[in-house]
Amino acid sequence: MLFNTIEFALFFAFVWLLYTRLPWRAQNTFLLVASYAFYAAWDYRFLALIFISTAVDFYVGKVLYRTTSDRRRKHILYWSVLFNLGFLGFFKYFNFFTENLQTLLMAWGFHPSIDTLQIVLPVGISFYTFQSLSYTIDIYRREMEPTGSFFDFALNVAFFPHMVAGPIQRAHSLLDQITRPRHVTADNITEGATLILWGLVKKMVIADNMSLIADAVFNQSGGFTAGQVWIGMLAFAFQIYGDFSGYTDIARGTAKLMGFNLMVNFNLPYFAENPQDFWRRWHISLSTWLRDYLYISLGGSRGSAGRTYVNLLLTMILGGLWHGAAWTFVTWGCYHGALLAIHRFIQQNVPRRTTPLSPIKASVWKWTRIAFMFVLTLYGWLIFRAKNLDQLGAMTSALLTFHIAPSTIWGIAKVLAYCAPLIVVQFFQYKRRDLDAIRSAPVLVQCGFYVLCFYLIVLLGVFNAQSFIYFQF
């Protein structure tokens, strides 16, 4: 059941109408049932997986909290992490590792016969596993207390607006909202409705139209030109942003309509001035998760400079692998790890200018940095979207020929024309330094914007419900 379908609209309308009429405790139980029904609409077989994972982490949380011995607590945590990552590893990476192991052994002259399995990837497994892990790790770190109610914890894991593609909500943040009565106010409703409306524009108008252009480029078997690669990269950059941030907006909007606050997951990422800034703006819930639970656990920047660079690289490689079992994702993680490391090196070793620039020069310098970072991000998306490393090599070679045909300009103009609403709104948000800038605008401007959004969806939206890219992760 995709967010951009009539099925979901009917499902949510039913859930919302009933939810708003129930007392708080009954709301939680009802939401849990609705969340499991939502997930069962994808594949009911994997409900058992979520339930087992939830039960184990709930129990581990309790035991961890009661246990005083540090050594024993560490053991319990290791087993819990191993259990969660075991599930994730089996469903997501088993075939990837066996295939690569086989290739490696064959390169060494062995001829093993290792069978791969027909494994169906459970939707949202990476998201709910990380969500669940944050609960046990936070209890281990004594940053939160376990919840006494299994149903509350189960709802924290399975809450349907964010279950399949995030935001990866920290346990304490969502549990805190689950364990207290919530209020559906008029403000919640307007904010939720506007988030959903804008999310649908991003998904149906921007992302799904851009996917047609990007797919046409990336589905080519070869013979790429530099112009085609530029168009493909640009279209995919807007596709993935529109798709994922659109999903997040709809998720946040639906949660808001029920009185919940989910975290902001995107903060104008294409206005980033450097790699560090980009990761503070892109998929914030994952990047902060990786920072808090992986980078810091590896030692963060507490060790030598060399160790810090290694930690950055490792964190980003694992972040890349989190997206999927493919070498392109590993390479993408490696690329972003390298960018972060280089940026950190420049920050720490190149002396900063002591005299301030004039406002015009400062502005030119800032926009140059934004443009440069955007180009670096585009190349990152090329790595991410390429079907395999061979295609990545062919497209990179084409890019280096710098052959731009007149049709390239037309292609880029087409991409920008479709994305114009997004670009204009984001400039407005950036200039105002406010993601909620639209709702601060005068009534008539807002009204015009909402009417425009409605007609953009109706007239230019893709209606044959395309799945969200991040559902596969």
Next chain:
Amino acid sequence: MPSPSSTSSSKADRARRALLLAASLIVLLETAFAFLPENKLVKTFRAESMPAQAPDWQIMGDSVAKGGVLPSQVMAGLAPDVSVHNGAVAGTGPEFAYFMLKRQIALGKAPKAIICAPSPHTFSSQRIALLVGGYARWGEIANIVGLGVSTPEVAYGILCKLSYTLRYREQLGSLLRGRRLDAEEQETPVGGETQTKHFTVATIHPMYKKAFQVADFNRALLEKFLDLAGRNQIPVYWFTMPVMPAVAEGRAPHHFDADYTAFLADIKQRHNVQILQGDFLVWDEANFHDMTHLNSTGAVRLSKLLGEKLAGLKLRAPAEALK
């Protein structure tokens, strides 16, 4: 200086007023758009653009029949006082025929006989949203819901019925994208250019490489259509449209033709349907405009063939037809 809470409440208040205003404006615009004319396609189906008098023969089907049967060519082989009307509606399946005939009967414009020539590939797709949103009357929607169709599709159809822009979103979207209107293109006979691309099994659309399937909803409405024709003593003749070699070859491994023949035998037995052309004629690509639609050469050829078959039949008064 306003306090943060008052700023936030005035912001929330502005947003609320803006949303309400936007919703009202959309309702107002859509109400105004409701007075815009419907396109020819919808008018044809709603039986609003029927000939002044009830036709003798009426062709029913989709775009393949719409562009492939030329009434003037068919009539050339018939007696001078026999009229032929092409009532096929592009982009529809067999499920539409029931509602169309029902309206014609109500208007007193029921044909004396019907030639049913739907493309068998449309039998598996349920065009419920189109049917509800574009064509069905409010009272007819209840009939459709009663046939056990998916609620979301009916809900979407109802939204289409309420909103002109949603109903014509594809055509209006095409205009915005700088393309020609698809529906208007389909409305005119396809004829004209011979397709220049050579089709093979590898290059035809995947829908032509599947088994013959009839969706439950389509089957239910086809049954209702044949019952209605039977009750009103309107004989139905079935005519299977020709296909190109690549299409015939593409579906051969899926026993498409055999299943289609069995399906025809079943309805012939139960509804007294006469089969004018039961097998698929395989015509070469020179007769086609694209993978399925005939060009002008093919349309003339088919219309003459149909004319010859009809000339052999004596068109009887409706009461006599079922004797």
